[in-house]
Amino acid sequence: xxxxxxxxxxxxxxxxxxxxxxxxxxxxxxxxxxxxxxxxxxxxxxxxxxxxxxxxxxxxxxxxxxxxxxxxxxxxxxxxxxxxxxxxxxxxxxxxxxxxxxxxxxxxxxxxxxxxxxxxxxxxxxxxxxxxxxxxxxxxxxxxxxxxxxxxxxxxxxxxxxxxxxxxxxxxxxxxxxxxxxxxxxxxxxxxxxxxxxxxxxxxxxxxxxxxxxxxxxxx
Amino acid sequence: xxxxxxxxxxxxxxxxxxxxxxxxxxxxxxxxxxxxxxxxxxxxxxxxxxxxxxxxxxxxxxxxxxxxxxxxxxxxxxxxxxxxxxxxxxxxxxxxxxxxxxxxxxxxxxxxxxxxxxxxxxxxxxxxxxxxxxxxxxxxxxxxxxxxxxxxxxxxxxxxxxxxxxxxxxxxxxxxxxxxxxxxxxxxxxxxxxxxxxxxxxxxxxxxxxxxxxxxxxxxxxxxxxxxxxxxx
Numbered sequence: 235x236x237x238x239x240x241x242x243x244x245x246x247x248x249x250x251x252x253x254x255x256x257x258x259x260x261x262x263x264x265x266x267x268x269x270x271x272x273x274x275x276x277x278x279x280x281x282x283x284x285x286x287x288x289x290x291x292x293x294x295x296x297x298x299x300x301x302x303x304x305x306x307x308x309x310x311x312x313x314x315x316x317x318x319x320x321x322x323x324x325x326x327x328x329x330x331x332x333x334x335x336x337x338x339x340x341x342x343x344x345x346x347x348x349x350x351x352x353x354x355x356x357x358x359x360x361x362x363x364x365x366x367x368x369x370x371x372x373x374x375x376x377x378x379x380x381x382x383x384x385x386x387x388x389x390x391x392x393x394x395x396x397x398x399x400x401x402x403x404x405x406x407x408x409x410x411x412x413x414x415x416x417x418x419x420x421x422x423x424x425x426x427x428x429x430x431x432x433x434x435x436x437x438x439x440x441x442x443x444x445x446x447x448x449x450x451x452x453x454x
Numbered sequence: 455x456x457x458x459x460x461x462x463x464x465x466x467x468x469x470x471x472x473x474x475x476x477x478x479x480x481x482x483x484x485x486x487x488x489x490x491x492x493x494x495x496x497x498x499x500x501x502x503x504x505x506x507x508x509x510x511x512x513x514x515x516x517x518x519x520x521x522x523x524x525x526x527x528x529x530x531x532x533x534x535x536x537x538x539x540x541x542x543x544x545x546x547x548x549x550x551x552x553x554x555x556x557x558x559x560x561x562x563x564x565x566x567x568x569x570x571x572x573x574x575x576x577x578x579x580x581x582x583x584x585x586x587x588x589x590x591x592x593x594x595x596x597x598x599x600x601x602x603x604x605x606x607x608x609x610x611x612x613x614x615x616x617x618x619x620x621x622x623x624x625x626x627x628x629x630x631x632x633x634x635x636x637x638x639x640x641x642x643x644x645x646x647x648x649x650x651x652x653x654x655x656x657x658x659x660x661x662x663x664x665x666x667x668x669x670x671x672x673x674x675x676x677x678x679x680x681x682x683x684x685x686x687x
Contacts, residue, residue, distance in 0.1 A: 272508055287540070289532050296531065300524050302507050310471075322527060322535075329531075330539050340500075347503030351471040359475065363595040369475060372572050373482045374499075 276342035284332040295342075296325055303350050310354050311361070320357060324350040334376065348376055398448040406441030409434055456488050456640040464644075465491060469498035475594045476601035476664045480624050480642065483570040483662060487640030560660075562588055562605045567627050567660050577603075586610030599666045606630065606661075611654030619666035620646045628659030 276298070282291035300321050307317030327349050335345050352370025359365045399410055412423040413434075420438070424431040460468070460481055467473050468481040485492040559568045562581055569577070581588045586607040594601050603626075606612065623643045630637055632651040637643065645651065 270508075287536075289536060292536065293528060293532060296528050297524075299507065300527070301520075304520070304524075306506055318523060318527065321524075325531065326535065326539055329536055330543055341503070343507040344500050344503040347499065347506055355471045355478075359595070365595045367575075367595075369575060370471075372574055373475075373478045374471070375571065 270341075273341045273343065277337045280332055280335050280337070280342050280345075283329065284335060292325075292329060295328060299328075299346055300325065303346075306350060307354065311357060316357060316361070320350065320354055323353045323357070327353065331376070345376070348374055352376075395445065395449065398445055401448065402441050402444055406437050406444065409437040410441040410445070413438060456638065456642075457635075458637070458641040458643050459488065459491055460484060460642050460644075462494075465494055466498055469495050469502060474596050474599065476592070476596055476599045477622070479572050479576065479592075479594075479601065480622055480662060480664065482572040483626070484624055484640060484642045486570040486572070560590065560603065562590075562660075563607055565605075565658065565660075569626065573662075581605070587612060599664050601662070601664045604661045604663045606653070606655045606659050608658040609654075609656055610658070611652055614650060614652040620644060621666075622662075622664040623653075624662040626660045626662055628655060628657050630655035630659045630661075 276295070279291040279295050282288035283295065303321045303324050304317050307320035308314065311317055311320060324346070328346060331349065335342065340348075352374055355370040355373070356368045359367060359369075399407060402410060408427065409423065412418045412426070413420065418426065420431055420434045424434045427434070464473070464477070464481060468478060471478075473481065481491075481495075485495055558571065558574045558577075559566060560577060560581075561567070576592050576594075577590065579591050579593065581590050583589055583605070587610060588605040588607075590603040590605075592601040592603070604623075621644075623637075623645070625637045625639050625641045625643075627639055629639075630653045632653045634651065
């Protein structure tokens with residue numbers, strides 16, 4: 235289904251650059267049922283970048299956003315060199331975080347704006363207070379990116395999960411590691427350890443319950 | 455029910471990313487308590503992004519003149535930067551380095567408090583305090599403002615004081631009251647120098663505070679405390 239959509243998007247781009255929204259739509263927030271061809275095109279491009287790492291689509295996003303990010307940067311960071319830095323940093327994040335973009339949660343414009351504002355905030359702190367910190371994304375969580383946070387959390391979660399696996403009693407640890415890290419089947423593991431498969435199952439259940447209680451304690 | 459909110463002006467500055475770190479933390483934390491303000495911030499962000507990105511930019515001549523620079527940056531992206539970024543991400547994912555600390559809570563006097571998400575990377579000092587009042591300073595790097603977590607144990611109070619500058623208090627847990635009112639978690643109070651107050655709490659409370667100038671304690675015995683007023687806040 236994606237292919238069909240992206241093809242039709244592709245032919246549209248071939249005709250030329252992206253449409254601008256007419257300025258009479260500017261009052262207030264957009265209503266969600268209002269047709270917005272630009273937003274649809276941007277969303278298609280983001281999908282191409284996220285799913286297919288499509289550089290052509292990235293180039294189109296770049297052409298649309300870069301001058302506008304630059305003008306935001308010129309207002310905010312005053313020095314020209316830094317405005318181009320903001321363009322580079324923001325577009326880099328668009329590329330690396332594209333998979334976190336969720337079209338159901340926000341328009342591409344809003345998402346890119348969030349990425350840009352957060353980046354700009356961190357750059358300003360660097361200029362004004364000589365601070366090399368990156369708090370922007372904590373202050374404004376990438377808006378609509380519940381999924382994004384879950385993904386980040388998954389990464390953190392699995393790291394801390396690994397730690398807790400080490401804390402399991404040896405017999406349970408052996409089974410959990412065998413099933414989830416060496417990806418053995420329960421039968422393979424039972425054969426390898428020379429124990430009945432029922433024992434594998436019960437140790438696994440105990441181990442997982444213990445892990446769950448570790449994690450719950452940790453995240454309370 | 456939260457009764458005290460940041461005003462529209464503060465919210466819109468926050469959505470634009472124009473507030474200092476200490477105040478951005480306060481607004482962001484308040485919005486975690488307050489769906490109403492969060493929705494307003496979301497709406498503002500949508501409006502700002504449309505204004506920035508979806509409308510024909512009348513004075514985009516500067517961008518036009520810099521066309522070459524954009525082209526250069528883009529071709530650099532396409533020829534190498536994007537691939538480098540992907541490699542970096544893969545490397546970062548492969549090295550199962552230590553997990554970032556996800557502990558986002560503080561413990562003071564045997565009380566354990568979970569903090570709003572925004573404090574995740576901000577807590578890296580220890581508590582200091584006298585009597586029922588404890589303070590944990592946040593290092594925001596701003597010379598003009600001091601941001602802290604302030605804990606007042608049950609039945610504690612802060613001596614009467616006015617503010618030389620303004621003072622922001624965001625109640626994170628528990629309750630406290632002053633001569634004006636009783637406050638609940640999420641309440642966002644910005645007081646200017648004309649207010650004199652002496653917050654007290656019966657069940658104990660945890661606040662996030664910013665003061666942007668030294669406090670002056672104004673009453674009786676607490677004058678003795680004046681030199682260490684800085685310690686408390």
